Amino acid sequence: MKVVVQIDALEPLVARAxxxxxxxxxxxRIIARVVAAAERDGCHSHGVLRMPGFxxxxxxxxxxxxxxxxxxxxxxxTISVDAGNGFAQVALEAGRGRLMxxxxxxxxxxxxxxxxxxxxxLWPDVEPFxxxxxxxxxxxxSRRRIAPWGAKRKVFGTNPMAFACPRAGRPPFVWDQASSVxxxxxxxxxxxxxxxxxQGVGIDAQGQPTTSPExxxxxxxxxxxxxxxxxxxxxxxxxxAAAVGGAEFGFEDRSAGNPGATTSRSGQFLLLIDxxxxxxxxFAERLELLFAELADAGVDRLPGDRRLEARRRAGRDGxxxxxxxxxxxxxxxxxxxxxxP
Amino acid sequence: MKVVVQIDALEPLVARAxxxxxxxxxxxRIIARVVAAAERDGCHSHGVLRMPGFxxxxxxxxxxxxxxxxxxxxxxxTISVDAGNGFAQVALEAGRGRLMxxxxxxxxxxxxxxxxxxxxxLWPDVEPFxxxxxxxxxxxxSRRRIAPWGAKRKVFGTNPMAFACPRAGRPPFVWDQASSVxxxxxxxxxxxxxxxxxQGVGIDAQGQPTTSPExxxxxxxxxxxxxxxxxxxxxxxxxxAAAVGGAEFGFEDRSAGNPGATTSRSGQFLLLIDxxxxxxxxFAERLELLFAELADAGVDRLPGDRRLEARRRAGRDGxxxxxxxxxxxxxxxxxxxxxxP
Numbered sequence: 001m002k003v004v005v006q007i008d009a010l011e012p013l014v015a016r017a018x019x020x021x022x023x024x025x026x027x028x029r030i031i032a033r034v035v036a037a038a039e040r041d042g043c044h045s046h047g048v049l050r051m052p053g054f055x056x057x058x059x060x061x062x063x064x065x066x067x068x069x070x071x072x073x074x075x076x077x078t079i080s081v082d083a084g085n086g087f088a089q090v091a092l093e094a095g096r097g098r099l100m101x102x103x104x105x106x107x108x109x110x111x112x113x114x115x116x117x118x119x120x121x122l123w124p125d126v127e128p129f130x131x132x133x134x135x136x137x138x139x140x141x142s143r144r145r146i147a148p149w150g151a152k153r154k155v156f157g158t159n160p161m162a163f164a165c166p167r168a169g170r171p172p173f174v175w176d177q178a179s180s181v182x183x184x185x186x187x188x189x190x191x192x193x194x195x196x197x198x199q200g201v202g203i204d205a206q207g208q209p210t211t212s213p214e215x216x217x218x219x220x221x222x223x224x225x226x227x228x229x230x231x232x233x234x235x236x237x238x239x240x241a242a243a244v245g246g247a248e249f250g251f252e253d254r255s256a257g258n259p260g261a262t263t264s265r266s267g268q269f270l271l272l273i274d275x276x277x278x279x280x281x282x283f284a285e286r287l288e289l290l291f292a293e294l295a296d297a298g299v300d301r302l303p304g305d306r307r308l309e310a311r312r313r314a315g316r317d318g319x320x321x322x323x324x325x326x327x328x329x330x331x332x333x334x335x336x337x338x339x340x341p
Numbered sequence: 342m343k344v345v346v347q348i349d350a351l352e353p354l355v356a357r358a359x360x361x362x363x364x365x366x367x368x369x370r371i372i373a374r375v376v377a378a379a380e381r382d383g384c385h386s387h388g389v390l391r392m393p394g395f396x397x398x399x400x401x402x403x404x405x406x407x408x409x410x411x412x413x414x415x416x417x418x419t420i421s422v423d424a425g426n427g428f429a430q431v432a433l434e435a436g437r438g439r440l441m442x443x444x445x446x447x448x449x450x451x452x453x454x455x456x457x458x459x460x461x462x463l464w465p466d467v468e469p470f471x472x473x474x475x476x477x478x479x480x481x482x483s484r485r486r487i488a489p490w491g492a493k494r495k496v497f498g499t500n501p502m503a504f505a506c507p508r509a510g511r512p513p514f515v516w517d518q519a520s521s522v523x524x525x526x527x528x529x530x531x532x533x534x535x536x537x538x539x540q541g542v543g544i545d546a547q548g549q550p551t552t553s554p555e556x557x558x559x560x561x562x563x564x565x566x567x568x569x570x571x572x573x574x575x576x577x578x579x580x581x582a583a584a585v586g587g588a589e590f591g592f593e594d595r596s597a598g599n600p601g602a603t604t605s606r607s608g609q610f611l612l613l614i615d616x617x618x619x620x621x622x623x624f625a626e627r628l629e630l631l632f633a634e635l636a637d638a639g640v641d642r643l644p645g646d647r648r649l650e651a652r653r654r655a656g657r658d659g660x661x662x663x664x665x666x667x668x669x670x671x672x673x674x675x676x677x678x679x680x681x682p
Contacts, residue, residue: 074448074618074619075446075447075448075449075615075618076417076418076446076447076448077417077418077447077448077449077450078447078448078449078615078618078619080618080619105416105417106416106417106418106419106447106449107415107416107417107418107419107451108416108418108419108447108449108450108451108612109418109449110448110449110614112619112620114620135580135581135585137577147638148635148638148640149640150639150640150641150642151635151638151639151640152638152639153638153639154638155631155634155635155638155640163573163576163577163580165580165584173576173580175573175576175577177570177573181567207639225567225568225570225571226522226566226567226568226570226571227566227567228644229518229566229567229571230566230567230570230571232504232516232518232644233574235504235514235516235644236478236504236516238631239476239504239506239514239628239631240476240614242631243506243616243620243624243627243628243631244476244614244616244619244620244624245619245620246619246620246621246624246627249630249631249634251631251634252630271449271612273451273581273585274416274419275584275585277415277416277419277421278415278419278421278451278453278585278586278587279453279455279584279585279586279587280587283584283585283587286584286587287580287584289590289593290496290579290580290583290584290590290592293496293590293592294489294492294496297488297489297492297493297494297495297496298491298492298493298494298548299489299490299491299492299496300491301491303569303573303576
C-alpha cells in the first residue's frame with residue numbers, strides 16, 4: 001500500500017525525524033533533502049526505508065548529528081574535510097562552494113571527506129555539480145561487504161561510484177552504481193520481501209555461492225560486478241575514498257561492536273573537472289552527438305533515465321511512499337499518527 | 342617457437358622499424374619503449390604483435406610519425422595537448438613534466454590529448470606517475486568496438502581505463518582494463534590461433550551472440566564487462582577521453598575509408614592526484630594494510646602481479662618473443678635476416 005506525499009511535505013517530515021533523533025536542524029535539513037530526493041526519484045532503497053537506520057545510528061551516539069565539519073584547503077586544488085563523525089553530506093555541503101571555485105579557477109579540483117557517515121544514495125552528491133557545468137566523479141567507502149575477485153571473504157565496502165556530466169538543454173547524465181553485482185539496497189528490499197536472489201550475486205560465510213539475502217548480508221559477502229574488472233574498480237574506490245582521503249578502510253570498521261551502529265564511519269572522494277578547460281564551451285553540444293548515436297544504436301534508456309522519469313511523475317502526481325515506511329517515518333517524527341501528508 | 346632477446350636489444354630494433362616506416366628518431370624511441378615494455382611484461386597482445394599495425398599506419402600516411410605535439414596550459418591544473426595526428430604517447434611525453442609539476446603544486450591536475458593515436462597498452466602511461474608518488478587514472482577512446490548495454494551495434498571504443506598508485510617499498514599497484522569483457526588484443530590472439538571465444542563476449546553484425554572472433558572483430562561488436570555497469574564505465578571513458586578532451590568519438594572514426602588506417606585518431610584523458618595532500622605522507626604505508634587484508638582474505642594475485650613476475654623473469658632470463666613476430670620485426674627494421682638478437 002502506498003501513501004502519496006508531496007516533496008515539500010516529505011522533506012520537513014524526514015528532517016523532523018532526524019532532529020527528534022538528535023540531529024541539529026541544519027544537518028537534518030541536508031540529509032532530508034537527499035532522502036526525499038531518493039524517494040522522489042524512485043530510489044526507494046535509499047529513501048525513507050533508510051530512516052530507521054539513520055535514527056538508530058543517531059540515538060545510539062554512534063553518529064554525531066550535530067557535528068560541524070572541519071574544512072581544510074590543503075592546496076590550490078584540494079580540500080580535506082573532517083566530517084567530525086557526522087553526516088558525509090554535511091561535510092560535502094561545507095566544502096562544495098570552495099570546491100567549485102577551485103575547479104573553475106584551476107580546471108580541476110578534488111575533495112576528500114573522512115570521519116563521516118554516508119548512508120544515502122551517491123548520485124545526489126554529484127548531480128548538482130553537473131547542473132553547475134562540471135563533470136563530477138564521486139566514490140564512497142563503507143563497511144566491508146564485497147569479496148574481492150579471488151577472495152573467500154569480504155574486504156571491500158559496496159564501494160559505489162557515481163559519474164555526472166552536463167548535457168545541452170537537458171538534466172545531466174548521471175550514473176551511480178555499487179561495485180557489487182547487486183546493491184545493498186536491492187538486497188535489503190529482497191530480504192524484506194522474502195525473495196531469493198539470483199545466482200552469482202554473493203557467497204555465504206563459507207565462501208560458497210548462495211541465493212539467500214540473509215546469508216549474503218550476514219557473514220557472507222557480495223560479489224563484484226564484472227568479475228575481476230569490477231573488483232579492480234572496487235579497489236580503486238576503496239583506495240580513493242579510504243586511503244587517499246585518510247578514512248577508515250571497510251575492514252577497519254568497528255560498527256559491529258557498537259550496538260546501534262547502523263552506518264559506517266567511512267571516506268568519500270569527489271572530483272570536479274571543468275570540461276570547458278579542454279574542449280572548450282562546445283563540450284555539452286558535442287556530447288549530444290554521442291547520446292544521439294546511442295539512441296540510434298537501440299539504447300532506449302540511459303543510466304539515470306528511470307530516475308528522471310520518476311522525478312517528473314513525482315512533480316506531477318506527488319511521491320508514492322510505502323505506507324509502512326511512511327507510517328514509521330511519522331512515528332519517528334513524533335507527529336500524531338493520524339496526520340495526513 | 343620463441344626467440345630470447347634482451348630489452349636493450351629489443352627497444353632499438355622496434356625504434357628502427359618505426360623510423361624505417363617514417364617516424365622521427367625521437368618519436369620512435371618513445372613508442373619503442375612502450376612496445377618493448379609490453380613484451381617484457383608478458384603483454385604480448387600489446388607488444389611486438391602490434392608492429393605491423395604501427396608500420397602500416399605510418400607508411401600509409403594515416404599516422405604522422407614525425408608530429409610535434411602542441412601543449413597548451415589552459416588553467417593552473419589542466420593541460421590540453423594536440424598530438425598533431427601523431428602518437429598519443431609522444432603527446433603525453435611532451436606534457437608529462439608540467440602535468441606532474443601542476444599536480445605537485447595544486448594537489449591535482451589533468452591532461453587531455455586529442456588528435457592522437459593510441460595503439461599500445463595503457464598501463465605504461467600511468468605506472469611512471471605512481472612511481473613518482475601520484476595516484477594516476479588514465480583512459481583512452483578509440484574506434485567503436487563495444488555495443489553499449491541495450492544496443493544492437495557498436496558505439497563505444499574498447500575504452501580502456503587504467504589506475505596506478507604508489508606502494509610502500511614495492512612497485513606501484515596498477516590495473517589496466519578494457520571496458521569490454523575481453524580485450525581486443527586477446528581476440529586478435531584467438532583469431533590468430535584459430536580459437537573460438539567463450540559465450541558472452543560479443544555479438545555479430547545482426548546483434549546476435551557469437552563465439553567467432555572474426556564476426557565480433559568484423560561487423561559485430563564486443564560486449565561490455567559487467568553488463569550495464571561496465572557499459573556505464575565505458576560511457577565515462579568515452580566522455581572523458583573524447584568529449585572532455587575534444588577528440589573524435591569512436592563512432593566518428595574515419596579509418597575504415599582510409600587504406601592502411603590500422604590505428605584510430607582518438608582521445609586520452611590523464612588525471613594525477615597527489616595523495617599526500619589529503620591523508621598526508623602516510624598514504625602508502627596505510628595502503629599496505631589493505632593489501633595485507635586482501636592477501637589474508639585469499640587473494641593470491643593482484644591486478645598487475647603477472648606483469649611484475651614477467652618483468653622479473655625478463656630481467657633475469659631475457660624476453661621471450663614469438664619467433665614469427667620477431668622475424669617480422671627484423672624485416673621491418675631492415676636488419677639482415679640472419680642477425681642475432
